[in-house]
Amino acid sequence: MPADPLQPFFKQRGWKPFPFQKETWKAYAAGKSGLLHAPTGQGKTLAVWMGPVAGALKEQPEGCSVVWLTPLRALAQDTLRALREPLEVLAPKLQVEARTGDTSSSVKARLRKKLPFGLVTTPESLSLMLTHDDTREKLAGLRAVIVDEWHEMLGNKRGVQTELCLARLREWFPEIRIWGLSATLGNLDEARDVLLGSAAEGAVTVSADLKKEIVIDTLIPREIDRFPWSGHLGTRLAAQVVREVEKANSTLLFTNTRSQTELWFQELLSLRPDWAEVIAMHHGSVDREEREKVEQGLREGRLRCVVCTSSLDLGVDFSPVDQVLQVGSPKGIARLLQRAGRSGHQPGKVSRVLGVPTHAMELVEFAAARDAAHARHIEARRPLVKPxxxxxxxxxxxxxxxxxxxxxxxxEILSTHAFRDLTDTEWDWCLGFISSGGRALAAYPRYRKARLENGRYIVDDKRLIQQHRMSIGTISADSHVSVRFANGQTLGTVEEGFISRLKQGQLFIFAGKKLELVRFHQRIATVRVAKRDAKGAVAMWGGNKMPLSNELAHAMAARLRGEGPASPEMKAVAPILEIQRRWSELPDDRTLLVEHTRSRDGEHLFVYPLAGRLVHEGLGALMAYRLRLNQTITVSQNDYGFCLTAKRGLHLSEDIIRLNLTVENLLEDVLACLNTAELARRQFHQVARVAGLILQQLPGRQQRGQRELQSSSRLLFEVLERYDPENLLLLQSQREILEKQLEFSRLHDSLIDIQKREVQLIETKNLTPMAFPLWAEQFFATMPAGDAATRLEQMLQDLEQAADK
Structure with missing residues (x-):
């Protein structure tokens, strides 16, 4: 496509289009769909937006021509700004609006009457549009759908929801072009094919050949314990972090959890109380208005530091940010690169990220992450199949x-990647489910949603339609409680499970404030700012720790083998690795290191597959079950390995170890050794909500608490288990919990990999530096905190003395 119609905009800005942008415009003009891959902050938005704009300059369209799907409502306003800028120069009459859950009711009403040239929306809001009988007519002029940050939805249910919506739009408008955007992804062509489904034939993948310079450094602790355990550094590096923040104009400090965000914000503020007006916090549970104030402060360069979670991972353009800090290992290469790209968010600018380790072995992880990033060994996102x-x-x-x-x-459904292998049996079950609720629920009218009339399925119950519209979506979480001051000002939301454990008058930390609980009634927690200078519990949210990715694990193993250039991280951790090597060996991904150790607590077997926390949880439970020692075996795990502890019986041969780590009867043994029935029962609550067995309350009704909802889903689970045990939602719940709790596919692959490795079985006199954190985690999980701390201190003294000899 000639760039002439777009030239005035680029000329005004003094910019020259990149070759990848021109390539994307040309492909769009030729009627092609595709996936665009480019580093963060390098012009992806203009690359996919200016094609439809150039087409509009020729056609003078009426109605909506472009639907822009964003994974986060928070990105909508920034996306609007970016899309409107070229239109102000090239086509001032063309409008772009946002329609998300955050859109005001007045704007929603206006959009119901007439859609603009460009509509920015989310998968949930697009699904909601499909429930209106005039949507096909209103989108009659649709030319393109653009899916922003596709890697963020690929591999989860929101991605499948997007696939289904796109299939509907393709059925209505066969000529539409669909483009996905991705910054960090290891399986680009597969990601494109998942997005486009049966329309992938002839589609293109455009990769920007831009060398975005990313500098990855690590904050080296002044003192490093020779026997570290997870999290023991805590916020001890806060003073060093403050000095790093002082060097930059604007810093994003990323943590891996919302609770960690709350802790670090308090710690930095206690060290620099004079920063009260220039330091802020941002995570998904903070009130939206507060988050927007923080985002605006970043854009304007008024904030020196924002402590945040993945809520600021994506898309938002904060050009003033010149430094990113990452507290704790990112556990994946793509995540680290994504966060690094938040700094230097402009073409030609350098992105910088500084790692802040929370335990000594994370120094190796940061060095390994830098190696893998430079080698472009980035994780793939695996697509979800048949939810x-x-x-x-x-x-x-x-x-x-x-x-x-x-x-x-x-x-239409078979044209999606997720359901391309849907069987006739599964399809018939789905139709039966929406019309009767399935075999076990057919006697209950409330589960009859669609009915067959003149050969077509129709839903015309107004009450049910309203409930369904309120329940659309796939995001499941613990029931949220609104946290408010007595004057009605909202601070955000916490999970009901956390707040229900607090007593009236008890202190807790949330939204950067120390609060006192005044009362908890009808899912509203009324609070006031605490006047007492006492410690409060940091608000906690559910969710597993992120496991080490395969790519980072392999890069870490290479570092432990001595590969890679000299680095300050490896120099700092050298004394720990020297003790590990002297007393045992360093773990590797080519051999399987197994250490057998005796202590006054019994026998310990430490196994180091380097496969991530979730896989090790499954491997530990599986091996404990298969050994059948007729005594209690305690299991602990971390990202590097797992530990079995028993009074006796763990002095095993290499053959027995290998025999107990095979894929033979894997599924049966996993189901037998873990309480998967109870886990699946809990998972069924989320599946039932998405499937519509549990619906949102209508406005004006008292909201049901999490306990009542869980009770409803438990009853449904038991009914189906008893009267319809082959119900596909039950089987899906079991499948999901295996993947979610244990990464079952990765567990299976790890066992196959282990069988190829040589087993290194070493009898150790002392707990090695790699074994100590597994031993310590086990003690804190099984003993009272005071007793565990005393025992841990004694063990540390013994190990330090042994290391000095």
């Missing part, structure tokens, strides 16, 4: 908007 709860929700959505004929709808 039937998402499909049945989508079928009801479609039936509300336009009654559908089963055969036509099946062809």
């Amino acid at each position: 039937l709860d998402v499909l049945v929700q989508h079928l009801v959505t479609c039936a509300i908007g336009e009654p559908f004929e089963p055969g036509e709808m099946l062809r």
Whole structure:
């Protein structure tokens, strides 16, 4: 495509289009769909937006031409700004608006009457649009759908929801072009094919050949314990962090959890109380208005430091940010690169990230992450296959908007990547589910949603339609409680499970403030600022720790083998590795290191597959079950390995170790050794909500608490288990919990890999530096805190004396 119609905008800015931008415009003009991959802050938005704009300059379109899907509502306003800028120069009459859950009711009402040239929305809001019978007519002029940050949705249910919505739009408008955007992804072509489904043939992948300079450094602790354990550094590096923040104009300090964000914000503020007006906090549970104030402060360069979580990982352009700090290992290369890209968020600028280790071995992880980033060994996102709860929700959505004929709808569903292998049995089950609730629930009218009329499925119950619209979406979380001052000012939300454990008058830390709980009633926690100078519990949120990725694990193993250039991280951790090597060996991904140690607590078997915390949890439980010692075996795990502890019986041969780590009868043994039935029962609550078995309360009704909702889902689970044990939602719950809790696919692959390795079985006199954190974690999990701390201090003294000999 000639760039002439777009030239005035670039000329005004003094910019010259990049070759990848021109390539994308050319592909769009030729009617192609595709995926664009480019580093953060290098012009991806203009690359996919200016093609439709150039087309509009020729066609003078009426109505909505472009739907722009964003994974986060928080990105909508920034996206609007970026899309409106070229239109102000090239086509002032063309409008772009946002329609998300944060959009005001007045704007939503206006958009219901007429859609603008460009509509920025989320997968949930697009699904909601499909429930209206005039949506096809209103989108009649649609030319393109652009899916921003596609890597963020690939591999989860929101991505599948997006696939289904795109299939509906393709069925309505076969000529539309679909483009995905991605910054950090290891499986680009697969990501493109998942996005486009059956329309992937002839599609293109455009990669920007831009060398974005990313500098990855690590903050080296002044003192490093020779026997470190996870988290023991805590905020001890806060003073060094403050000095790093002082060197920059604006810093984003990323943590891996919201609780960690709260802790670090308090710690930095206690060290620099004079920063009260220039330091802020940002995470998904803080009130939206507060988050927007923080984002605006970053754009204007008024904030020196923002402590945040993944809520600021994506898309938002904060050009003034010149430094990123990462507290704790990012556990993945893509995540580190994504966060690094938040600094120097402009073409030609250098992105900088400084790692802040929370334990000594994370020094090796940061060095390894830098190696893998420079080698472009980035994690792939694996697509999700056949989540039937998402499909049945989508079928009801479609039936509300336009009654559908089963055969036509099946062809549409089969055009998606997620459901391309859907069987006739599964399809018939889905139709039966939306029309009767399935075999066990057919006697209950409330589960009858769609009915067959003249060969088409239709939903016309107004109350049910309203409930379904309120329940659209796939994001599941613990029930949230609103935290408010008595004057009505909202601070944000915490999970009901956390707040319900607090007593009236008890202190807790949330949204950067020390608060006192005044009362908790009808899912509203009324608070006041605490006047007492006492310690408070930091608000906690559910969720597992992120496991080490395969790519980072391999890079770490290479570092432990001595590969890679000299680095300050490896120099700092050398004394720990020297003791490990002297007493045992360094773990590796080519051999399987196993240490057998005796202590006054019994026998310990330490196994180091380097496969990540979740896999090690499964491997530890599996091996303990298979050994069948007829005594209690305690299991602990971290990202590097797992530990079995028993009074006796763990002095094993290499053959027995290998025999107990095979894939033979893997699924049966995992189901037998873990309480997967209870875990699946809990997971069923989320599946049931997405599938529509549990619906949102209508406005004006008293909201049910989490305990009541869990009770409802538990009852449903038991009914289905008893009267319809082959129900596909039950099987899906079990499958999801295996992947979510244990990364079952990775567990299976790890066992195959272990069988190829040589087993290094070493009898050790003392706990090695790699073994000590596993031993310590076990003690803190099984003993009272005071007793565990005393025992740990004694063990540390013994190990330090042994190391000095």
